[in-house]
Amino acid sequence: MPDIVSADEALRVQRTALTAAYHERSKHRLERYANGPETLDWDAQPDPFRRYRGAPLQALPLLAQDPATPWDALHRPGAVAAQPFGLASLGALFELSLALAAWKQAGPDRWSVRINPSSGNLHPTEGWLLCQGVPGLADGVHHYAPHEHALELRAALPAGPAPAPTQSQARVFIALSSIAWREAWKYGERALRYCLLDAGHATGALAYAAALQGWQLQPRPVAAADLAAWLGLDRDMDFPGGAEREEPELLFELRPPDTPAAPLPGDWLTQPLWQGQANRLDAHPMYRWPVIDQTLAATRPTAGAATAEGPLPPATTPSPQAAPEPAASLIRRRRSAQRFDAQARLDLPALWPLLRALLPGRLPFAALPGADHVHVLLFAHRVDGLEPGAYLLPRSEAGATLLRRQLPVSMDWAPVAEAPADVPLWRLARNPALAGTLRTLNCHQALGSDAILGLALLAEFQPLPTPWAYRERLMEAGLLGQALYLQAESLGLAGTGIGCFFDDALHQLIGLTPTAAPQAALQSVYHFTIGRALTDSRIATTAPYAHLPAWPERLADASRSPE
Incomplete structure (x- = not known):
C-alpha cells in the first residue's frame, strides 16, 4: 500500500526543493558569476537609511564614555552586573550594535560605516524595539534609526485601565528585519544570501552589546506572519509609492539572568496605534530578481517553527585570552579590512583562542537555537609552528561524523598535536602553495592570498530539515563571522567576510562532491580572511554622530553608563 503524504508534508518538500534550487x-x-546587474549607477545608490516619515522620533543618549568591561568578562557568566532597562542602557545597546561607527571620506565621496558589518556596506538589516514598562519610553513598537541614533515610534499602545508593568517586570524585545533590495541592487540573485549573513552578524553584534549591559539575548522563535504583524510589516498602506518591503527575520527577548520569560508581544501588543510610512530607498530600480521573493516566501518560518524555550546555557568553553582593551573599544574599532600585509605572520599560541571563540556553548552562539550546524575549514597561510595547508574544526560530534563520511578518506585526518584538548583541529592536507589557490577561489581577490588565515564555513545542507533551516544555516555562518571579527581585533588583527567565492570549486578542492543528492551534504556558505590590515591614508575618518546639531547635549551622564 503506498504511503500517504499529507498536504503539509508535500508543501514542506516543495518549499525545501525550491530553496535548494535557489542556492x-x-x-x-569559475566560468560565470551568478545572475546580477550588468551595470550600476553609483550616483543613484539606494538610500542607506530606512525611515518611517510621520512617526514620532525620540533621540537616544550617546555614551559619555565606553564601559570599561574587559573582553573576557563578556564570556564569564555573572561577571557583568545587569543594568536596569531605560533610555541610557537601551541607547548603549543600540550604539554598540547597530549604530554608526564612523564617517569616511575620500575626495568628494563621503559614506558611513556601522558597528555591525554588512556585505558591500549596504546594510539590509533593520532593528526594532518592542517594549512595555520601560521608563522614558512609550509602550509599543519602535524602529531604530541609526543615522539619528533615535527610535521612531511606529505603534503606540492605547492607554488602558490595567497598570503598566513595573521596572522589574518590563518587557523588552529586539527584532530584526531585512530589506533585500539593498543587497540585490548591487549583487542580484545572490543577494538573499548576503541578507541572511548580515542578519547573523547583526545578531552577534546585539549579543555582545547585550552582554555589556549584563543582559542575555534570548531567542524567541515565532512564525514569520506573526512577527510581520507585530512590526507592521504586513501593512500595505505603510509602504506607499513602491517603498521597498521588509522581511521579518528574528525576535529576541532582552532578559537579565535568572529572570522568567516575558509573554510574547502578541499577548500584550493589542490594538496598537500605527503611525508613519516607509520612505522609498530606490526610486528607479533598473532590475528585478523575482527568485529572491520566491525564496523568501518558501523559507518563512511557520507556526510550527517554534522550538522549546528555556534559560540560556552557561558558557561551557574557556573564555578567550584577555585583551588589553575594553570590549567596547574592540566593538567600535571593528572594520572590514580592504587590504592585508602579505608578509604578516601569526604565532601558533594566538590561533587557539581564535578557534576556541568559534565553538558552541558560549557567547554569541546561544542567540540562535542549535547554532552548531556550520563547521570551519581553515586554511593556514603563515602561522609559525603550523604547516601551511587545510585544517578542519568540527563544531559538534554529529558534524565531525558527517565530515568524516563526506570528505575523502585520502585526506590526512591527522589530529594537530599542538592543539588544546578543547580545540578539535584536524589536518586534512599540506599545501605550501596555498595562497594562489585561495586568491582564485575567492573571486580572484588578493584578500584571499594575502591573509594569514582563510576560512570556509561549511553548512550541513542536504537534506535541510525544514525550508527555514536555510535561513538558519546562513545566519549561523554570519554569527560565526561576527565572532571572528571581534576575536581578530582582540589579537591586533583584522578580518574580512567574503561572500564572493566559487562554491563548487571549493567543494572540488577538498573532495566534497555530490553523491545521491542534487547537492553535497555540506555546502560552503561563507568565506572569511584574517590578517594584518593595511590602511589607506587617502581615506579620512570622522566621528559617527558629529553631524547631529545637538550632538554634545545627547551624551548620557557618565554616572548612568554601564561599567
Whole structure:
C-alpha cells in the first residue's frame, strides 16, 4: 500500500526543493558569476537609511564614555552586573550594535560605516524595539534609526485601565528585519544570501552589546506572519509609492539572568496605534530578481517553527585570552579590512583562542537555537609552528561524523598535536602553495592570498530539515563571522567576510562532491580572511554622530553608563 503524504508534508518538500534550487542557482562558478546587474549607477545608490516619515522620533543618549568591561568578562557568566532597562542602557545597546561607527571620506565621496558589518556596506538589516514598562519610553513598537541614533515610534499602545508593568517586570524585545533590495541592487540573485549573513552578524553584534549591559539575548522563535504583524510589516498602506518591503527575520527577548520569560508581544501588543510610512530607498530600480521573493516566501518560518524555550546555557568553553582593551573599544574599532600585509605572520599560541571563540556553548552562539550546524575549514597561510595547508574544526560530534563520511578518506585526518584538548583541529592536507589557490577561489581577490588565515564555513545542507533551516544555516555562518571579527581585533588583527567565492570549486578542492543528492551534504556558505590590515591614508575618518546639531547635549551622564 503506498504511503500517504499529507498536504503539509508535500508543501514542506516543495518549499525545501525550491530553496535548494535557489542556492544552486545563486552559486558563483569559475566560468560565470551568478545572475546580477550588468551595470550600476553609483550616483543613484539606494538610500542607506530606512525611515518611517510621520512617526514620532525620540533621540537616544550617546555614551559619555565606553564601559570599561574587559573582553573576557563578556564570556564569564555573572561577571557583568545587569543594568536596569531605560533610555541610557537601551541607547548603549543600540550604539554598540547597530549604530554608526564612523564617517569616511575620500575626495568628494563621503559614506558611513556601522558597528555591525554588512556585505558591500549596504546594510539590509533593520532593528526594532518592542517594549512595555520601560521608563522614558512609550509602550509599543519602535524602529531604530541609526543615522539619528533615535527610535521612531511606529505603534503606540492605547492607554488602558490595567497598570503598566513595573521596572522589574518590563518587557523588552529586539527584532530584526531585512530589506533585500539593498543587497540585490548591487549583487542580484545572490543577494538573499548576503541578507541572511548580515542578519547573523547583526545578531552577534546585539549579543555582545547585550552582554555589556549584563543582559542575555534570548531567542524567541515565532512564525514569520506573526512577527510581520507585530512590526507592521504586513501593512500595505505603510509602504506607499513602491517603498521597498521588509522581511521579518528574528525576535529576541532582552532578559537579565535568572529572570522568567516575558509573554510574547502578541499577548500584550493589542490594538496598537500605527503611525508613519516607509520612505522609498530606490526610486528607479533598473532590475528585478523575482527568485529572491520566491525564496523568501518558501523559507518563512511557520507556526510550527517554534522550538522549546528555556534559560540560556552557561558558557561551557574557556573564555578567550584577555585583551588589553575594553570590549567596547574592540566593538567600535571593528572594520572590514580592504587590504592585508602579505608578509604578516601569526604565532601558533594566538590561533587557539581564535578557534576556541568559534565553538558552541558560549557567547554569541546561544542567540540562535542549535547554532552548531556550520563547521570551519581553515586554511593556514603563515602561522609559525603550523604547516601551511587545510585544517578542519568540527563544531559538534554529529558534524565531525558527517565530515568524516563526506570528505575523502585520502585526506590526512591527522589530529594537530599542538592543539588544546578543547580545540578539535584536524589536518586534512599540506599545501605550501596555498595562497594562489585561495586568491582564485575567492573571486580572484588578493584578500584571499594575502591573509594569514582563510576560512570556509561549511553548512550541513542536504537534506535541510525544514525550508527555514536555510535561513538558519546562513545566519549561523554570519554569527560565526561576527565572532571572528571581534576575536581578530582582540589579537591586533583584522578580518574580512567574503561572500564572493566559487562554491563548487571549493567543494572540488577538498573532495566534497555530490553523491545521491542534487547537492553535497555540506555546502560552503561563507568565506572569511584574517590578517594584518593595511590602511589607506587617502581615506579620512570622522566621528559617527558629529553631524547631529545637538550632538554634545545627547551624551548620557557618565554616572548612568554601564561599567
